[in-house]
Amino acid sequence: MSAVPTRVLVVDDEPSITEFVSYNLKKEGYDVQIAADGATAVELILENQFDLVVLDVMLPNMDGYEVVRRIRSSTTVPVLFLSARDTELDKVVGLEIGGDDYLAKPFGVRELLARVKALLRRTSQQESDAEKGFEEIIEVSGVHIDEGTHVASHGDDIIDLTPREFELLAALMRHAGKVLSRDQLLRDAWGWEYLVETKTVDTHVKRLRDKLEAAKVDPGLIETVRGYGYRFKVS
Numbered sequence: 001m002s003a004v005p006t007r008v009l010v011v012d013d014e015p016s017i018t019e020f021v022s023y024n025l026k027k028e029g030y031d032v033q034i035a036a037d038g039a040t041a042v043e044l045i046l047e048n049q050f051d052l053v054v055l056d057v058m059l060p061n062m063d064g065y066e067v068v069r070r071i072r073s074s075t076t077v078p079v080l081f082l083s084a085r086d087t088e089l090d091k092v093v094g095l096e097i098g099g100d101d102y103l104a105k106p107f108g109v110r111e112l113l114a115r116v117k118a119l120l121r122r123t124s125q126q127e128s129d130a131e132k133g134f135e136e137i138i139e140v141s142g143v144h145i146d147e148g149t150h151v152a153s154h155g156d157d158i159i160d161l162t163p164r165e166f167e168l169l170a171a172l173m174r175h176a177g178k179v180l181s182r183d184q185l186l187r188d189a190w191g192w193e194y195l196v197e198t199k200t201v202d203t204h205v206k207r208l209r210d211k212l213e214a215a216k217v218d219p220g221l222i223e224t225v226r227g228y229g230y231r232f233k234v235s
Contacts, residue, residue, distance in 0.1 A: 005031040006120060007049065011041040011064070012056040012082065017105075021054055021082075024109050025116065038062030045071050052119060057083035057094065065097055072098045072163070078119040082107075092200055098163050140176040141221055141235040143212075145169060159215040164189075165208045168201075172222060172232035181229040205230060 008030045012018045022032040033050075035041040038059045045053060045067075057064040068079055078100040083090060086104035094102045100122075101115050136148040143159075145152045150166050152159040161169065171189035172180065180188065182201040209219035223231045 005029060006051045007031045007033070008052045008054060008116070009033050009035060009041065009044055009048075009050045010054045011035045011038070011059065011067070012054075013037060013058075013060055014056070017056070017082070021112065024112065025054075028113060030116075038064065038067045041067050042070050045077065046074055050077050052116060053077055053079045054116070055079050055081055055099075057081055057085065057090075065093065068098045078122070080115055080119060088200065092203060095164050095200075096162055138170065138173045140173045140232060143169075143173065143217060143221070145173060154212075154215050154217045157215050159211060159217065161208070161211055164204055165211060168204050168208055169232075172230060176232045177234045179225045179228055179231045185229065201230075 006029075008025055010018050010021050010025070010032055011034075012021070013036050018034050018036070022034055025032050033044065033048075035044055039062050041053070041055065041059075042062070044050075055064045055067060059067070064081055064083075071077070079098065081094045081099045081102045082105060083094070083102065084105045091102045100119055103112065103115055136146060138145050138147070143152065143154055145166070147170055150163070152161055152166060152169060167189040168185065171185055174188075182199075185201050205222060205224075209222055212221065213219045221233045221235070223233050225231055
């Protein structure tokens with residue numbers, strides 16, 4: 001029996017982009033479907049099983065960010081954002097709301113395929129780890145995280161975290177007591193090979209500390225190690 005092809009949804013309102021992306025993905029053996037607007041994309045994603053969504057940010061009627069907001073309560077399908085906007089803030093916003101990677105236009109075939117393959121490998125590894133029963137519950141210094149349900153808590157209180165904040169906390173707690181560089185956190189927390197400045201990590205750490213403090217958790221549990229990175233303190 002032949003293997004089921006990987007299904008990719010390409011969402012962009014520019015025909016030249018959808019043709020370029022879909023043509024090159026099909027050449028790699030992917031099963032590609034196309035949508036030209038956000039509303040159609042949401043409908044297709046919620047009604048079908050895709051392995052990856054390549055999603056333009058600037059779409060008519062409903063932008064790519066809103067698409068992700070609407071689907072994230074129902075699916076963890078990896079999302080690769082495409083955008084002509086290439087500032088650090090744009091990338092942080094895209095990742096913060098639940099995107100998995102961010103590719104600035106214009107882009108070449110090699111970079112597109114590398115990003116797609118990296119995201120698919122990451123998803124496959126996560127599924128493999130889950131099947132093997134890798135540890136999903138971590139508790140350090142009174143903070144409890146469940147990687148299976150993506151819930152963080154302190155005592156009876158839930159710590160309200162975005163997906164990126166949760167992944168960052170999980171990475172720090174998995175290596176509690178050890179110093180992690182910003183590059184390590186980019187790889188371990190989000191599994192990305194992004195061309196994003198490492199100061200993105202600093203932004204997320206600040207937000208994570210604020211969330212911990214709001215949940216009556218000592219924000220000092222995340223220690224800054226000057227010139228290197230961060231460490232989750234074992235108390």
